Amino acid sequence: MEPGKTTELFQFHLRHGGKIVEFAGYRLPVNYRPGILNEHLTTRIFSGLFDVSHMGQFLIRPRNCNMNEVALSLESTLPSDLVSLPVGRQRYSVLTSDAGGIIDDLIITRKRESFLLVANAARKDAVSDHLNSSLQDSCIVEPVENRSLIALQGPGAEAAIGRIAPGAPKLRFMEACEMSIAGIECWISRSGYTGEDGFELSLPAGAVEDLAERLLDDGGVLPVGLGARDSLRLEAGLCLYGSDICLETSPVEAGLKWTIAKSRRRDGIRSGGFPGSERILEELESGPARIRVGIRPEGPVPMRRGTKLFGDSSCEIPIGSVTSGGFGPSLNGPLSMGYVSTAFAAKGTLIFGAVRKRLLPAKVVSLPFIETHYKKN
Amino acid sequence: MKYTEDHEWLRAEGNEIVIGITQHAAEQLGDVVFVELPEVGDTAAKGDELATIESVKAAAEINAPFDIEVVAVNEKLAENPELVNEDPLGEAWFVRVRVDDTSVVDDYLEEESYRELVE
Numbered sequence: 140m141e142p143g144k145t146t147e148l149f150q151f152h153l154r155h156g157g158k159i160v161e162f163a164g165y166r167l168p169v170n171y172r173p174g175i176l177n178e179h180l181t182t183r184i185f186s187g188l189f190d191v192s193h194m195g196q197f198l199i200r201p202r203n204c205n206m207n208e209v210a211l212s213l214e215s216t217l218p219s220d221l222v223s224l225p226v227g228r229q230r231y232s233v234l235t236s237d238a239g240g241i242i243d244d245l246i247i248t249r250k251r252e253s254f255l256l257v258a259n260a261a262r263k264d265a266v267s268d269h270l271n272s273s274l275q276d277s278c279i280v281e282p283v284e285n286r287s288l289i290a291l292q293g294p295g296a297e298a299a300i301g302r303i304a305p306g307a308p309k310l311r312f313m314e315a316c317e318m319s320i321a322g323i324e325c326w327i328s329r330s331g332y333t334g335e336d337g338f339e340l341s342l343p344a345g346a347v348e349d350l351a352e353r354l355l356d357d358g359g360v361l362p363v364g365l366g367a368r369d370s371l372r373l374e375a376g377l378c379l380y381g382s383d384i385c386l387e388t389s390p391v392e393a394g395l396k397w398t399i400a401k402s403r404r405r406d407g408i409r410s411g412g413f414p415g416s417e418r419i420l421e422e423l424e425s426g427p428a429r430i431r432v433g434i435r436p437e438g439p440v441p442m443r444r445g446t447k448l449f450g451d452s453s454c455e456i457p458i459g460s461v462t463s464g465g466f467g468p469s470l471n472g473p474l475s476m477g478y479v480s481t482a483f484a485a486k487g488t489l490i491f492g493a494v495r496k497r498l499l500p501a502k503v504v505s506l507p508f509i510e511t512h513y514k515k516n
Numbered sequence: 517m518k519y520t521e522d523h524e525w526l527r528a529e530g531n532e533i534v535i536g537i538t539q540h541a542a543e544q545l546g547d548v549v550f551v552e553l554p555e556v557g558d559t560a561a562k563g564d565e566l567a568t569i570e571s572v573k574a575a576a577e578i579n580a581p582f583d584i585e586v587v588a589v590n591e592k593l594a595e596n597p598e599l600v601n602e603d604p605l606g607e608a609w610f611v612r613v614r615v616d617d618t619s620v621v622d623d624y625l626e627e628e629s630y631r632e633l634v635e
Binding site: 466 | 546547549550552565568570571572573574575601
């Protein structure tokens with residue numbers, strides 16, 4: 140295997156004691172010296188800084204049309220309402236397949252002259268190919284080169300960013316703008332992947348290291364690796380592509396029906412018109428056969444990805460499996476997400492997970508596992 | 517003290533052997549949050565699963581390095597799994613086992629060879 144690519148912050152990671160692992164083709168820190176537990180808890184209590192430069196950034200811009208036509212063309216690939224999305228607002232969405240599965244999940248920002256899409260690192264090529272073959276020729280799909288992406292998350296994020304960007308705290312949740320921060324031209328948004336308030340910044344790669352160090356020095360922020368990024372998003376009930384959602388899962392099964400805009404549903408003004416819409420809109424009405432749920436094991440043993448789930452204690456009723464699972468530092472206990480037959484999806488249902496040849500009891504719980512603290516508008 | 521290539525340490529005490537995991541193993545696992553131990557009196561053949569360690573990141577197993585009978589387990593690890601990170605070579609021993617012949621540990625690595633293995 141070829142050695143992974145590095146992000147512009149690679150030296151920063153080494154300098155701060157990052158333990159480097161390979162992830163989606165990139166060499167990134169799984170944790171720094173404090174370890175996953177401390178990094179996770181610090182993010183919830185104060186603030187953590189994440190390098191997410193491995194993620195794919197794309198600009199979709201008009202070639203010889205207007206932004207409304209670009210919005211309509213993008214809408215042919217996903218179930219959101221982008222036509223009425225105002226400039227400076229963001230949407231979480233999913234690119235759907237003809238079979239009604241998920242090609243990738245994305246954050247879409249409407250900028251003045253383009254849409255910015257942020258895709259998963261492992262899906263960059265798939266997303267690029269898919270958009271190039273699906274969007275009309277009047278749209279340009281432009282991979283964003285030489286821009287890093289960092290996330291500042293936690294209740295202290297507002298104060299930390301406010302010291303160097305006094306305008307940033309004014310942003311509302313899922314709002315974005317272009318802003319000069321310490322003389323650097325940044326695309327900043329109030330968003331993240333932890334369940335906490337926070338910001339994400341896309342900025343020229345050459346400037347990211349200085350800015351990251353400044354956030355640490357002036358803001359008292361702790362660098363946080365991929366390990367805590369995963370445990371934070373799991374506690375917040377957020378999906379990881381490739382685990383909780385994939386080509387085999389529909390947005391309705393994934394519990395993401397809120398990504399299907401009213402205008403795209405049956406009787407909506409632009410009903411359907413996205414890949415797999417027949418299946419997806421049918422599931423929306425009749426309910427899916429299985430659905431993603433939160434799971435709390437009753438004992439201390441984590442039920443990790445792949446754990447088979449049963450509806451009874453004698454393994455006679457297979458009901459699904461765990462797609463993400465581990466230990467939640469803020470919950471101080473094990474937690475999982477997985478798909479179960481709808482009959483077993485009600486909150487409080489007793490189910491069983493097969494861990495190392497033993498069947499252990501667990502309860503279906505509502506998501507998220509923790510109280511989220513997104514910025515209230 | 518001897519070391520296995522699977523990152524366990526073995527300390528012979530009389531006709532018994534104490535088993536734990538190395539500093540290197542503890543660091544690789546990261547924050548340990550749960551330890552599952554065998555019961556006193558359990559027997560295990562070489563290669564059988566003896567204990568499970570769950571960290572925030574992953575699950576790992578300790579397998580019996582040779583045929584053993586468990587004579588004591590470190591109950592403290594159930595209450596305080598973080599001991600595995602704090603003092604892997606001391607307070608966080610896992611099991612004390614009986615073997616027919618303590619010379620079984622002789623085949624394992626000396627500290628210096630183990631260091632070379634993990635460096």
